[in-house]
Amino acid sequence: MRPAPGAAGVLRCFRGGRWYESADTTAVVGGLRVCLAPEIMLRGDARKAPAGPLRMAGAARREILRRAVSSFRDGAPVVGGIGAQDPAGFAASLGEIVGLPESLVWRWCDLLAASIAELAEVAPDRHSTLVWLPGNTFTCLVAVAEAVLRGSVVVVRPSNREPLSSARFVAALLDAGWPADRIRFCPTETAMLDPLIRLTDRQIVYGGETVGAAVSDVSTVEFRGPGRACAIVAADTDPDHTAAWLAGLVAADSGRFCTNVCTIACLGDPAALTNRLGALLDGIELAADPRWPVGWVSERTADRTADFVAGRTTAADRRLTTRELVVHSGGRTFLAPTLLRLPSPAGHPLAGCELPFPFASVVAADEPAVQRLVARSRFVYRTGVSA
Template identity: 30%
Template sequence: MSVLDIPALGPAGPYRTRKRTTVADASGVPALELASVPGLVVSHWIDQLRASAPLPVAEAAAVLGKAADAFEDQEILGDDLAAHERRVSELTGTPVTVVRECDRLITATLRDVGRMPSSARPTGCAPVGTAAAGAPAAGAAWCRTGDVFAVQAAGNSPGVHAMWLEALALGYRVVVRPSNRDPLTPLRLVTALRRAGLPSAQLVLAPCDHATADLVIERSDRAVVYGGQAVVDKYRNRSDVRPQGPGRSKLVVTADADRGTGLRLARTGALYHAGTACTATTGVLVEQDAAGFAGELAAALAEAAPARPADDAALLPCMPQAEAEQLVTAVLDRARGAVVHLAPRVERLGGAGSLSAVTPAVVELASARDPLLSYEMPFPCVWVAPFERGALDVLDGSLVLSLHTGDRGLLTRALDLTSVSNVYRSRPTSWTHPDVPHDGFLGEFLMRAKGLAHADEKRSDT
């Protein structure tokens, strides 16, 4: 496969830079030459975004709907959708079935982008786009807290690019800094939106280095930033930045619940998006016979056979051999003193470069207070520990907490955990629904309620 030239997409169209980043595919072979936009240029682009008036709500929704058709049906970079999905799979090492699922999420969001703002909007607020004169005599309007929204995207899943479409629907102008790992998905999406009629001064794609990425955040009004714990720590106290860090999602299986169903929930959650998603199951707490459960889960996950990422049978992430070996070593080093029921290994897949898959791991911990219960890895790696109902605090800090239990009181207590974002009962941690927020609704972060009232024309109020 030839090396692709990937430009930035500025307000004036494709923008190619002297400074470029070489991006290797999952086998370690160079696949892309990616533009790297300098800070002065990005800063000027943000000024242009800020000066651009947002589209009316109905017009924006129509454009986004047309963009779904363009994303699915048109050739972009010479690729139809199927070829694009194969290319993203081979570039990132993500199973092609996962890429397809994420692309369906993107197009579904484009066609129904009004759902999320409507779900997030307080019932006392008039809908976005309601003219002040048409609002209730006394009530509230739902308004943007700024004009420019920055996205520092992750590369672990194409599905992250379904999230920021809500901002366009709410009237924000958006600057996307793509991950070097996957610039192809946002490039296809931004191109489709522009072909559908979105003005180029509403949305730009700005690949850049880390220093320029920091500048983008400072120049924008709101930003979402994906990364590890260091990113969370860096922006923890910034009200204008929403960090999206490790998920540390957990499943609890209590003694009164069906064990076979619990195993299926654990296997499904562990393998979700090849174990790379923040909602994939990292920790499993078992009330009765945690050791036995770990052994049964190990047997179930051992059936996940390595395959090349573009193979429809692929379930595991692929990457260069050296990177895979580092991940395996990191798990085994930390697991010393624990019981390893399924040791991860590196499987070479042949062909050009050093394409390798990492097989699943299952490790039994002696205590749910072991920090490893929340040690998240970018492949299916599950830490199993005993569960005690009187120690629910060990579950805090989870993006998703799924309780496979008949004890509804336990579910109520789990909802009170302040650092748990989503609580499910007897569903995989990876379960999603359009009406269920992911770490809260984005609209909560982008919008605010403003009081709005009209004077009664028949009398004077003071």
């Protein structure tokens, strides 16, 4: 990938009320690097954190969030090591860092704003809150807003795959009037999860199954893990209408949300439906589709994902989309929307599998099989079936 416009340099930590350039850094993409906070720094900062509750009314905290959301989307907050970056520069940087089409940058900004506006009022507390963020979408910054509404001392740990959006949100909060001594921006190695849990009172942790297993016994952690979203399709649904509905569930937001459907269970014969759905997914224009733009990826990510799928596809599986999985177009690399028909969801390594692009498997299922799918899914969509 080319260097990210406006985002070359060394993205700094924020600690002690200022942006701080640590000795250790790691590469993000192009000319951008991010500073890493070692454990000794994390421990020292935790000892110096404010001890009492925030003396600020709930209305004032919500007003800070309102101004921060506006600055995040439409302003030019100053990020340490990067400087002021206007909205166009921010969108261009996310295109370079994580292959996000500009239309999705603005859509995700709007989704984040709506999620923050819907947060319930909470009483302030004296706790510190760790927010361990994922790299797939910056809409998860709503968790930082939740901690702000509580008046917490907020410790933001970004994904090292995409730390820019969370640094921008921290900068926007500071510009909006959030106390500088009540927020820290701490990029770290993944091994720092356990120390950060021990150094904070409450934790909101995003991640996959490995992270989930690591925090499963920690009572203070709210784990927001894989969605394994599934769609249950009744036997008598209209195939054209249902295929259009499913295409959006699979392909919206470039397939990168935990709410995107990755398993479709049909209580009837899926043939007519899946033929139509496969054609709709094949018709998506990569990057520029007005309904469901697909983001691009690095060559490394494309090859690794293609090898993952190939290694788990069996002779009994049938591909229902016609494009190759990896597509090169306009100087970029894409993972094309893909639909597979599996003989059974039971024990299949691709059943319920979340991948960083629009990917779903279709199975014919009876009610017991549907219930097994539903039991392991955080998000369940139904058509023609009572909940």
